[in-house]
Amino acid sequence: MNDNAPRTGLYGLMAEFTTPEQLLDAANKTYAAGYRQMDAYSPMPVEGLADAIGFRKHYVSQAVLAAGLTGCVGGFSLLYWIAKIAYAHNVAGRPFNSWPAFIPITFECTVLLSALMAVFGMFAMNGLPQPYHPVFNVPEFARATKDRFFLCVEAADPLFDKERTREFLSTLTAYEVADVEN
């Protein structure tokens, strides 16, 4: 997509719900109806919602594991290199490769790289920060941080049809269904 081109047209349809149970139920039904390009918005975590919209596989945990192992091996190697190769000093007759003494630093490096990867990997894979998002064009959406629950089916979905999707969403106990302009 050319980011400089003015965005026009319909981004999707957004259904508004008053309770998390309704949102979860609607998400399950929408997924069952074959829609895949959708997102749910809620003021608090709703158990099972990510699964319901088909968000099953994400790579943050694998990335964190890889970063943690890198930190573990890197931290230990760093100390091994310092204590045994670069600055080999005899400390109270202990062996140069005094591995028990290396463990705290190894542990800290593991935690450090894991934590950094967890935060920044999450941002990168989320696509955050995102200064502009079409869903904010719906005035009611401001309540997504307070007391309302939203499900947005995006126009990019192959099954998306403005009339039929609207009809479908209105069967889902939605409080209101709004057009989301780009």
Place this chain on the structure above:
Amino acid sequence: MSEPNVLIERISRSQRTALIIGIVGIAATFAGLAVNKTQFTYSWFYGSLFWAGLSAGALGLYLLNNVVGGKWGAIIRRFLEASAKVLPYTFIPLAIAFFLPGAMHTLFPWVRPEFLKDPAVAHKIAYLNPQGFTIRFIIYLLFWTFLGYRLSSRTDIQDKTKDHAEGVAIQVRMRQFSAPMLLLFVLTSTFAFFDWVMSLEPTWYSTIYGAMYLIGQVLAMLALSIILLVRYSDQSPFKETINMPVTHDLGNLMLAFTMVWAYLSFSQFLITWAGNLPEEIQWYQRRFTHGWGYVAWTVSVFHFCVPFFILLHRFVKRNPKLLATLCVYMFLMRFLDVFWLSQPPLRPELSVSWMDLTALAGIGGIWFFLFFQQLKTRPLLPLNDARLIAMRHEHHHA
């Protein structure tokens, strides 16, 4: 309400099996007393120490959950209560281990006259003497009995109340009671494990020891609770209450306690290793030589590394059967760790006697008999716990 009877029937069957194992095991071990009294003392001490520690671990975990909250504690509460209420009975085998004529002399060097000349021991005699040991033994017994029975009587009252607000108020009062009691419990158990295990080597000391030992037994109790929970999960009342997030929470706690155990164990090792003082390192020298080194490495790898990497996986924590299998494995590892902690000063050369196994199985059999008895007499889940009511509600919607 016919369904809970299936579970009660199952528990009764396990109880009968446990009683048979218990009687046979204890009879066999006492037969060993006639053959080799020293070995009997070592083995009996090991067996009674493990099961007493398991009950103490239950009390610790119970107090901790009362303070910090969490649904996981509500769902395993009856296991913890039953285990904590068996704690007074575990003092009977412990008393046999310590107070059988000559036993204290066999186990603890600080009662032997030749050790009193050692300056490292001499100045500890004000604390380490048979009178003080006995008085403290009684204090631990009374205080821990009070804690277990007092708290579980509160939840009995909660079971009977009809008023939701009253149920919540009992929860709050239990939290207020448990916070200072947790502090006192960790202190008393630290001294208990100093007395019972650390003083096997009176020249040596480690201030982290009590916490390290206790956390190990908390881990064992958590593993046992998960095993029972998964075993009973196909029946009412667990069937309509347990949901995936709570078993996932318990799996995460297994990971956390495995890591805390490793953290405390390694901290003690690292400080001792770095200090490199003759009277401190002998504790590890004893445990890394004469065959004990194999046990040490087995415990490091199979009690920490292996379960750590397995428990990192989400699918293990989300699969109750798999999680319970891992918990059985961890429980077996606890046998090994307690053996490694308590036995090297008694038998410098690594050896396993048949009496170790019969004492562990025999005392364990009676422990389970009493544990299941406690479990049977009360509803298997607290009746008016707000957390469980909320979970049952979620279950209906899921």
